[in-house]
Amino acid sequence: MCRVLPPTRFLPTLALGCFQQENDAGRCAWGRKRLAASSSPQPRFFPAAAASSSRTFFLGPLAADGDPMFDYAQPVASRNGRVVFELRRDARGDGLTLVVSNPMTGDTAVLPSLTGSDCPGYYTCAILTGDDLDKPSRSTTDHHSFFRLLIIYNRPGFTAMRCYSSDAGSWGPERRKPGRKILDHRLRRLGHAVVVGGVAYWPFHWEAFGVRLSNSNMDVCSVPYTYGGYWPDLRILGVSPDGRELRYINVGFHRGSLVFCSLKTQFDDHGDKHDVHVKLPALRPARTTPIKLRWFGEKSGTVIFTIGDADGGVFTVNMAEGAVGRLADGTAEKLADGGGYNACRNIYGYEMDRASVFASLAD
Numbered sequence: 123m124c125r126v127l128p129p130t131r132f133l134p135t136l137a138l139g140c141f142q143q144e145n146d147a148g149r150c151a152w153g154r155k156r157l158a159a160s161s162s163p164q165p166r167f168f169p170a171a172a173a174s175s176s177r178t179f180f181l182g183p184l185a186a187d188g189d190p191m192f193d194y195a196q197p198v199a200s201r202n203g204r205v206v207f208e209l210r211r212d213a214r215g216d217g218l219t220l221v222v223s224n225p226m227t228g229d230t231a232v233l234p235s236l237t238g239s240d241c242p243g244y245y246t247c248a249i250l251t252g253d254d255l256d257k258p259s260r261s262t263t264d265h266h267s268f269f270r271l272l273i274i275y276n277r278p279g280f281t282a283m284r285c286y287s288s289d290a291g292s293w294g295p296e297r298r299k300p301g302r303k304i305l306d307h308r309l310r311r312l313g314h315a316v317v318v319g320g321v322a323y324w325p326f327h328w329e330a331f332g333v334r335l336s337n338s339n340m341d342v343c344s345v346p347y348t349y350g351g352y353w354p355d356l357r358i359l360g361v362s363p364d365g366r367e368l369r370y371i372n373v374g375f376h377r378g379s380l381v382f383c384s385l386k387t388q389f390d391d392h393g394d395k396h397d398v399h400v401k402l403p404a405l406r407p408a409r410t411t412p413i414k415l416r417w418f419g420e421k422s423g424t425v426i427f428t429i430g431d432a433d434g435g436v437f438t439v440n441m442a443e444g445a446v447g448r449l450a451d452g453t454a455e456k457l458a459d460g461g462g463y464n465a466c467r468n469i470y471g472y473e474m475d476r477a478s479v480f481a482s483l484a485d
Contacts, residue, residue: 132363132421133422133423134424134440134442136419136421136473137424137471137473138170138172138173138472138473138474139167139169139170140438140472141165141168142165142168142197142436143166143196143197144468164192165207170457191232192207192209192221195208195209197468197470198247198470199248199314200314200470201250201251201317202249202251202253202254202421202473203224203251203472203473203474203475204224204249204251204269204475206220206223206249206271207220207221207223216237217235217238218242218245219235219236220273220286225472234293236284240293240296243276244275244276244310245273246309246313246315247273247315248271248322248333249269249272250271250317250336251268251269251475253475254317267288268288268289270285270286270335271286272285272322272333272335273285274299274304274312276309279303280299281299282296282297282298283297283299284297285340311354313416314359314416314417316361316368317335317420318367318368319336320334320336321335321336321343323345323359323368325351325354325357325358326344327351327354329344330344330347330389345368347370347389348387348388348390348391349387349388352374355413355415356372357370357372358372358415358416358417358418360420360423361418361420362396363423365420368389370384370385370386371383371441373413373427378406379401379406380406381399381400381401382400382402382425382439382444384399384444394446397446398441398444398445400443400445400449401452402439402451402452402453404453407434411430411434412429412430413427413428414428414430416436417469418471419471419473420473421474422440422473423441424440424473426438426469426470426471428469435458435459436456436457436458437455437457438455438457438471440452
């Protein structure tokens, strides 16, 4: 079967909602003792309007009364139809166990635990799937089930990287990140990564930091910003509609309303003909209200963000509603109440992978 060319526009209906673990303390046994007996241990899925029209949507083991393995599991990454969960730890000495799940098909892969000296502390992670590869790997027996998972964490004196490959079924060796160690407080706030050309990128203050996942070398790179970065909570990385270029997404205010901008000019100075702006007249929080950009859907163009006031919650806006060179009015869909500042590691959006898109079109 020939590979399909990447789309030239965003498809908003691919974004189906978000996963959130509301009981962050419940990941560990000593934290679960503090939870009320009435609280739900399963990660919750909050559907978007598009989910109701998707006849192939299926939560499988992540349904409300699903696999108890997912009790108190926390989402830590989501891309291309896959969600990565960190499983609960029953003791302080337990290692890190990650699960990669496809909620559309129910396929689940439990990765080997990282225990003892292999266990990282705080970490960030990114996942690459077969859809990210221009050519399927020769060693890949099933292109649709293929994935690589990267984790980045700190050791004394340096930042380490480690990659799991579904082909090998094991973790590769730990590698040392060249250059300076990432400060602990910055590592904890890196959050969501996007992938362009097989490279996973995270937003730093003055540059986008990248790690190549399309091979096992884990080469690192940086893409400097043309201008200084915004506050960490008010920025996130995105991609162009064809998925071939990075975009810098930030949120600000215009006459009291929230404005989202997707900027190519943050990476070059060739004019603003690709910069997109979306204004949300219906959302007018106070400027002192905590706002955080959480996740970007590379196929749908959807941004998930939270507003931390009494009327706040988890919202989505789609950059496909924006316009170049002017403010275009857009709409925000509210997925859930809550979602305050301290839930920053608990909220990840979900959009369909390419195979699920084809299946839905065939129905």
